[in-house]
Structure formats: structure tokens, C-alpha cells
Amino acid sequence: MKKKIVVLGGSFGGLTAVLEIKRLLRDQADITLISKERDFVFLPSLPWLIMGSRQARDITLKIEDILGPRAISFSCSTVTGIEPDRLKVITDNGDYPYDYLVISTGPHLSCDEIPGLGPEGGHTLCTFTLEYAQKSRQAWLRLLEEPGPVVLGSTQMASCFGPYYELAFEMDHELRRRKMRHKVPITYLTSEPYVGHMGIGGLGKSRRFLEDEFAERDIKIVTNQSIDEITPDEIRLAGGQALHFKLAMLAPPFKGVAGVAELGNPRGFIPADEHYRHPQHPNIYTVGVAMAMAPAESTPIPTGVPKTGSMTVKMAKAAAANIAADIRNQPPLPAKPLDVICLMDMGKTAALMIADPILPPRQRSCLKKALWAKWAKIQFEKYFLWKMLHGYTNLP
Numbered sequence: 001m002k003k004k005i006v007v008l009g010g011s012f013g014g015l016t017a018v019l020e021i022k023r024l025l026r027d028q029a030d031i032t033l034i035s036k037e038r039d040f041v042f043l044p045s046l047p048w049l050i051m052g053s054r055q056a057r058d059i060t061l062k063i064e065d066i067l068g069p070r071a072i073s074f075s076c077s078t079v080t081g082i083e084p085d086r087l088k089v090i091t092d093n094g095d096y097p098y099d100y101l102v103i104s105t106g107p108h109l110s111c112d113e114i115p116g117l118g119p120e121g122g123h124t125l126c127t128f129t130l131e132y133a134q135k136s137r138q139a140w141l142r143l144l145e146e147p148g149p150v151v152l153g154s155t156q157m158a159s160c161f162g163p164y165y166e167l168a169f170e171m172d173h174e175l176r177r178r179k180m181r182h183k184v185p186i187t188y189l190t191s192e193p194y195v196g197h198m199g200i201g202g203l204g205k206s207r208r209f210l211e212d213e214f215a216e217r218d219i220k221i222v223t224n225q226s227i228d229e230i231t232p233d234e235i236r237l238a239g240g241q242a243l244h245f246k247l248a249m250l251a252p253p254f255k256g257v258a259g260v261a262e263l264g265n266p267r268g269f270i271p272a273d274e275h276y277r278h279p280q281h282p283n284i285y286t287v288g289v290a291m292a293m294a295p296a297e298s299t300p301i302p303t304g305v306p307k308t309g310s311m312t313v314k315m316a317k318a319a320a321a322n323i324a325a326d327i328r329n330q331p332p333l334p335a336k337p338l339d340v341i342c343l344m345d346m347g348k349t350a351a352l353m354i355a356d357p358i359l360p361p362r363q364r365s366c367l368k369k370a371l372w373a374k375w376a377k378i379q380f381e382k383y384f385l386w387k388m389l390h391g392y393t394n395l396p
């Protein structure tokens with residue numbers, strides 16, 4: 001009998017997992033993807049949408065257009081629970097039985113943990129969804145009309161730092177181009193113990209590199225901070241300091257999403273072994289941001305390890321291969337330590353960052369600033385969207 005494989009989340013992890021499972025198992029499995037959104041959004045381009053060089057249509061694919069031609073079922077539903085003993089996913093659109101389940105539901109943006117935080121009822125913006133990035137775009141346009149101080153960065157318990165470094169460089173570049181940089185003080189505020197830590201204990205010379213690059217651009221750095229509350233024009237830090245702002249974009253604390261969190265740790269992130277299997281339910285796999293990962297090191301203010309798009313894709317491919325192996329009564333593939341390859345936009349230029357493995361000590365770290373990295377970042381966006389639309393998960 002065909003195995004039922006259900007995958008939750010229609011983004012880097014979930015889409016890669018269904019496409020790869022289909023490639024490996026063809027008609028040996030019934031595959032269903034459940035996601036609460038109808039579209040796949042290439043999240044790494046949201047800072048460009050805020051700055052105006054991308055529209056939503058440039059970075060969005062319809063999930064139906066990806067899955068329909070490959071005979072993979074799609075249900076646009078919100079997962080509200082999982083019953084691992086009854087092998088069932090509960091959604092607002094009915095129940096879905098499974099033999100194997102892959103969870104890739106990403107983060108819940110936990111703005112409620114800090115009074116005044118977030119775009120819904122709070123005073124700060126963020127980049128993490130298309131809708132929030134569109135709100136941020138409007139706020140950026142207002143700032144260009146009425147300039148004032150900008151604060152960018154991350155709160156305690158955030159575990160994605162890259163986009164706020166990118167925004168600091170991109171805003172600096174755009175303000176200089178408009179000859180109005182002197183009217184907009186920029187502060188990079190972070191829970192990281194130092195700039196360039198990025199939740200991975202730094203990589204190579206990342207601390208010196210980012211301190212120098214920010215110094216050259218007059219971007220003020222405030223590190224090692226936890227935020228107590230945010231008022232309409234002030235960020236109040238636990239140490240007593242307050243930062244005035246006209247525009248603030250902050251990464252909120254991350255948690256696991258409600259519908260799957262019961263399978264997870266106290267913050268709702270789901271534990272997994274080296275083959276991405278749940279320790280108590282080996283037919284449940286978790287990949288991407290939804291997965292629990294121990295921090296690189298203990299930091300005075302808690303920071304999480306980022307699970308980047310490239311890491312998420314690798315996890316999803318490994319989980320798919322392990323499901324296929326299990327169905328064929330074969331052992332899981334040998335586990336490989338995760339590495340990270342990232343292209344960080346710096347406005348006029350960009351930087352290539354490699355950390356292999358992701359957490360220190362490392363076999364290889366690389367940080368190179370170069371114009372070709374900017375071109376590579378622009379080309380990668382187009383390549384990835386083309387690859388995803390055509391289901392070519394076997395390409396790098």
C-alpha cells in the first residue's frame with residue numbers, strides 16, 4: 001500500500017521536502033503539503049522590497065503552480081494540532097492521516113513578550129513576512145519625507161540577524177545617495193554579545209569586519225542588550241538606557257508555531273536527532289526554523305542559532321532521503337554536519353560568508369567583501385525561484 005506522507009509549511013523546508021520525496025519515491029507515496037499561505041515568498045529578498053528594488057510579484061510563486069504539475073496535493077489550511085499516537089494532523093480544514101510527517105512551519109514571531117513590540121498594535125516594524133515588509137516599505141517612505149533616527153536590530157531570543165545587518169547597510173547607502181544621511185542617525189541594536197556574532201559565535205574576522213564597516217558608515221552599535229518595553233518613540237533597555245527613534249525595525253523573539261509546539265521544547269521548537277527524526281516519534285521529521293538547535297555558546301542575553309535558507313534546504317533533502325530509505329527498509333543516510341553559506345548585501349557591495357560547520361570550532365570560515373558577491377546574490381534569487389518553480393531540488 002502507498003505510504004501517506006504529509007508535509008507542513010510551504011516555504012524553503014516544506015517545498016524542498018515534498019519535491020525531493022516525489023523525486024525519490026515517484027508513485028510509491030501519496031504526498032500532501034499543508035500550508036496556511038497559498039504563496040511561496042523568497043524571504044531573503046524582503047529587505048530589497050523594503051528598499052523598493054523588488055515588488056511582491058518579483059519574489060512570489062503560487063504553491064499550486066509548483067505542486068500541481070507534479071501530482072502533489074496541496075491544502076491551504078492552518079495546522080492546529082498533531083496527534084502522534086493517532087497519526088493525524090488536525091487543521092482548520094479537516095484532519096490529515098499520515099505514515100510519515102515532516103514539520104517545517106518556521107517561527108512564531110513572539111512580539112507579545114516585549115510590551116510595545118511589533119507591527120500589530122506595537123511601535124516597531126519587522127521584515128519577516130511579506131505583509132510586514134510591505135508595512136516597513138511604507139514606513140521607510142514616510143521616513144524619507146520626515147527624516148529622524150532609525151534603530152535596526154534584534155530583541156532577546158531572536159535567531160535571525162542577517163536581514164538587519166543588510167538593512168543597516170542598504171539604508172545607509174540609499175540615504176547617502178539621496179544626500180540626506182546626515183539627517184538620519186542609524187543605530188544597530190542587538191542581543192548579540194558583539195556585532196558579527198550572528199548567533200553562531202561569530203565567523204572568522206566577522207566582529208572586526210562589521211565593527212570597521214559600521215564605523216566607516218557612522219552606524220552606531222549597541223550590543224548585549226535586552227529590551228524592557230517600547231513606547232511610540234523610545235526603546236527602553238533593561239540596563240536603563242533609552243534609544244529614541246522615528247523608525248525601528250527589530251527581529252522579535254522566536255518561538256515554535258502553536259499547532260506543532262506541543263511536540264517541542266518549552267519554546268515550542270521541535271527536537272530532532274541527527275537524521276531530523278523526533279526522538280519519541282521516529283516517523284515525524286522536523287527541518288528548518290521549526291527545529292530545536294542548541295545555542296553556539298551561552299551569551300549574557302539569549303540569542304538563538306539562525307537556521308538559514310541554505311541550511312533548511314539541506315535539512316529537508318536529508319529528511320526526504322531518510323524517509324525514502326525507511327520506506328525501502330534501508331538505514332538512514334550518514335548524517336552530515338550542517339554548514340552555512342550566506343551572501344550579505346551591503347548596499348553598494350556585498351559579502352560572502354561561509355561557516356563550515358555552522359558552529360565553532362570550524363574546518364573553514366570565510367568572509368569576503370566583493371562586488372561579485374552582490375551580483376551573485378542578485379543572480380541567486382532568480383536561480384532559486386526558477387529552480388523551485390520547476391521542482392529541480394537535485395540542483396545545488
Ligand SMILES: Cc1cc2nc3c(=O)[nH]c(=O)nc-3n(C[C@H](O)[C@H](O)[C@H](O)COP(=O)(O)OP(=O)(O)OC[C@H]3O[C@@H](n4cnc5c(N)ncnc54)[C@H](O)[C@@H]3O)c2cc1C
Pocket residue numbers: 008009010011012013014034035036037043044045046047077078079080104105106107127128129160162163257258259287288289290307308309310311312341342343
Ligand atoms: C528577511 C529575511 C532575510 C533572509 N535572508 C536569508 C539569506 O540571505 N540567506 C539565507 O540562507 N537565509 C535567509 N533567511 C532565512 C530563510 O528565509 C529561512 O531560513 C527559511 O525561510 C526557513 O524556512 P522554513 O521552511 O523553516 O520556514 P519559513 O520560511 O518560516 O516557512 C514556514 C512555512 O510554514 C507555514 N506555516 C506556519 N504556521 C503554519 C500553520 N500553523 N499551519 C500551516 N502552515 C503554517 C508558513 O505559511 C510558511 O509557509 C532570511 C529570512 C528572512 C525573514
